[in-house]
Amino acid sequence: MIALSSALRARAFAAGNRFNRPALFTKLMSTATDVENPLLQQEDLPKFKSIEPKDLTPAVNTLLEKLDSDFDQFETTVAAANGAVKYDQVLPELERMQFGLGYVWGIAGHLNGVKNGEELRTAYEENQPRVVQAMTKFSQSKPLYDALETIQKEWTDEEADFEVSQKKRAVEGSLLAMKLGGVGLEGDTKEKFNEMKMKLAELSTKFSNNVLDATKSFSLTVEDTASMEGVPESAKAMWANAHVMYLKSQDAKDDIPEMNPEAGPWRITHDMPSYIAAMQHLPDRSLREQIYRAYISRAAESAEEHNNVPLVYEILRLKQEMSQMLGFQNQAERSLASKMAPSVKSVEELSDLIREKALPAAERELAEITAFAREHGGEEYTEDNLEKLMPWDTTFWSERLKESKFDLTEEELRPYFALPNVLDGMFGLLERIFGVTVQEAEGAAEVWNPDVKFFKVFDAETDKHIASFYLDPFSRPEDKRGGAWMDVCIGKSEAVKRDVPVAYLTCNGSPPVGDKPSLMTFREVETLFHETGHGLQHMLTKANVGDVAGINGVEWDAVELPSQFMENWCYDRPTVYGFAKHWETGEPLPEEMFEKLKEQKIYGAGMMACRQLLFGQLDMELHSNYDPVAGASGEGETIFDVHRRMAEKYTPYSQPLPEDRFLCTFGHIFAGGYSAGYYSYKWAEVMSADAFGAFEDVGLDNEEEVAKVGRKFRDTVLSLGGGVPPMEVFKRFRGREPSPEALLRHNGLA
Known part of the structure; x- marks a missing residue:
């Protein structure tokens, strides 16, 4: 998953923008207090050992004052030019201008997710409206918009080299983001829109905090x-x-x-x-x-102070009303305006194509699990006593059936998946197919928790240091939110003279216990590979225009391609045997275990696919056809009625319980960037499966050819970032548009 950082990007023009891009150190400090503030020491990596919540407000004060002054001068200069402006006078200047605040707010957003506490929450919530307001000023600047339009008109439609392509995409993306951010609004409508934007940011933060608190309770x-x-x-x-x-x-x-x-x-x-x-x-x-x-x-009604139900209705209402102010019928249309998918209908068509194959498989899978439970579960599971398995039974008996089918338990596998070994093996894969080496750099960066490791990435041919990343691998329920995500620490940008991008890779895996290292489940191994895929697209970018470098500027429904692609290597023999060895004896994973592991890949694939389709279409339904005002007042469907209605289509074999309040914890769409975009997982999975098919076509045991395809993948998908449209990127790699055949085949649904 990609984190929707509430941090600034270097040019956070609108709600559709996703990533902070921390800044180059600038001489912003004017007092002794400023000089001592670790958040304003921006020449290098964040000073995590020194940063305290009390530092946030003084840093934001200093940076907002300078930013406001700089931007006023910028607008005056641009307006006075009467259209005679060039690219280098606009976007690079904006990147440099927003350095400091992006750096500070990015750190604040990151720590809010991994080191959450009351003091930090308070400081974050107090400053968030001011940061949103500052960025809204950028997104709604008419002189800036006119300047960008002038620059865009100067370019022809002729095919350009990558340097020009980056700039064109950055300008196009900025203009679209400004339109979606309300640049065309005026008067009372504009004022109301901006109030809603700030309220939405506040509600999203509160939603996430409520989930964390409810989970901890x-x-x-x-x-x-x-x-x-x-x-x-x-x-x-x-x-x-x-x-x-x-x-x-x-x-x-x-x-x-x-x-x-x-x-x-x-x-x-x-x-x-x-x-x-x-x-x-x-x-x-x-x-x-x-x-x-x-x-x-x-985080539902019974949670009282952690109740997200009214927040969900309010978030949906605000998004709907803001979208209509911009001329869209609903939030889904507004969301898709900046994505690959052309319409809500096209998303539904892809979902239904997969559903046609997945639903019969899912029903067969559940029937088999139920029969197994009745055979082995004793009196309480007989048909007379149990019409169907309850939700708290399905996972338990699915696990028992899998163990029976494959004679392999998760517990037997764990000793072969010690985190240090998995990392070594994964790094070996990256060298083998992408030509990069990864080395731990202990002591080279300050960290926010002793569990966190820092790594440097080098080009294998030149031995040049090209990127770095932090890895925060273990769960910490006391102050770290759940899930797994990748986020940007430092982005690549010529304008701010940053050539070594840095990523945060965050997981919530099994921590070490006693003298044992972290012994991972196989799903945790896949998750680590997934987040590393996101990180690679950020770290291996060749783009140097900040707005389209790495993941910046990549359409949201393409952004999961590298992450889901990386999961496929967890079933590749050379890769697995690069890390699967017993943590005590060093013995490799027995051959029969590996074969069973591969056989398990499609176990439960039907139910898993239907579950993902449900989430995606539930998200789309809530943001396209649903009336949150009627729902909140009791005059229409509740959000939970919609959940049950969509489940009747996509998971009819497993209806949610009447008290199910899953939507109150669905942070992807209510506290993250997946609003009317959760379908992106399936949309991008079509591309990721087809991309891996290119390696299968040359033979996974053909090391020389695999390396060639790997370099091509690096030079296209991982390198071009948002500087080239994602469909064009895919066609440069695969030679054609993506086909769903590989996805259905990989999931055993062809």
Whole structure:
């Protein structure tokens, strides 16, 4: 996933812009206090050891004052030119102008996700309206818009080299973003639009905080050893360790017992590794039900101070009204104006094409799981006692069926997926197919948590340092939001003289327990590869125009291509055997285990595809056809009615419970960048599967040819960024437009 950083990009013209681009150090400091403020020391990487929440407001004050003055002068100069302006007088100047604030607000947004606390929240929320207001001034500047239009008219439609193509795309993207940001509005309408924009930013932050707080508020302590019968050692160790860590955090006066995975007690939370392990492995149905029901009701009506229900209605209403102010019928149309997909209808057509293949498979899969549960689950699972599996049963029995089918458990695999080994193997893949080497650079950068590692990326041929990244791999439920994402720390930009892009790669994987390293689930391995794919597109860019370098300027429904592409390598023999070795003995993954792992790839593919289609079409329905005002007043469908209605089409075999409040935690669309865009996962998956097909075509065991295709992928998909339209990028790599055939084949649905 790509984080929708609430940070500035170097040119954050409108709501459609996604990434902060931190700045080159400039002489902004005017007082002794400013000089001492680590957020204003911008010549290098962020000073994470020194940065404190109290530093944010003084830094923002200094930077906003300078930015306001600089932009007023810029507008005066541009307006006085009477249209006689050149590209170099506009976009590069804006990048340089917005350096400092982008740097500071990017750090603030990042820490808000990985080191959340009351003091930082308060400072962030106090400054957010001021930052939004400052950026709105840019997005609605008529002199700036006129200057960009003048520059655009000077270019011909003739095919240009990459240097010119970057600039053309940057100007085109800026003009579109300004239109979507309200540059054409005037008077009371403009004022109301801007008020809504600030309110929307506030609501999105509150939504995310509510999910984090609601997730942290749940825990279930289990003391009955019988309830842990058959549970893997890793899960018991994780829960036992969580209990001990909780006691320590509470400053318990009594002696805190040693962690005992076999005897407990065990503390289960809604932190993702803990929750998934409970759903997969707890044999006690009543415990699973209790954990599940609490999970699906997070941040909902019962949460009181963490209630996201009214926020969802208000977010939907604001987006709808703002879109209509801009001349669109709804938020979905506004969203698609800057994406590859031409219409809501085209998204539905792709979804239904995949549904036609996936739904029959999903129904067969669930029927098989149900039959297995009735055969092995005892009296309570017989047909007389259970008409169908309940939601808290499906994952548990799916896991048991998978173990039975493939004679392979997740627990057997974990010892072969120690994080240090997985990283070594993944880095070996990057050298093999992309020609880059990765080296840990301990001590080269300050970090926000001891778990965080810093790495440098080098071109293998020249040994030149071309990029860097931070890796924050483990869950920390006390102050880190769930999920996994990539975000920008420093972007590549000639204007600000930054040639070494830096990324944040954030996961929430299984932490080390005792003397054992992090022993990953296979899904966690795939997630790490996924986020690395996002990072590679940011880090390996050849674009030097900041607005289109890396992921900047890439249409949202193409941005998941590199990330989903990277997941395919988790089933490639040379790649897997580059890291799959026992963490204690060093023995490689047994051959039969690898074969079973590959066989498992399409296990449950129908249900997984239908689930993703549901999320995508639920998102699109809420942002295209739904009336949030009627829903909030009780005169129309509620948002939860819409969820159930869409589930009837895409997951009819598994209807949500009446109390299901999934939408209250759907941060992708209510606190992130996927509003009317969640379909992007499937849209881009068509391209990513087809892209991997190019490697399959030459033979994955043909190292020489694989390397050639890999370099071509680097030189197109990973290098061109937003400087070339994504369809053109794909055609340069594949020689044609993408086909869904590879996706259906990879998922066993062809």
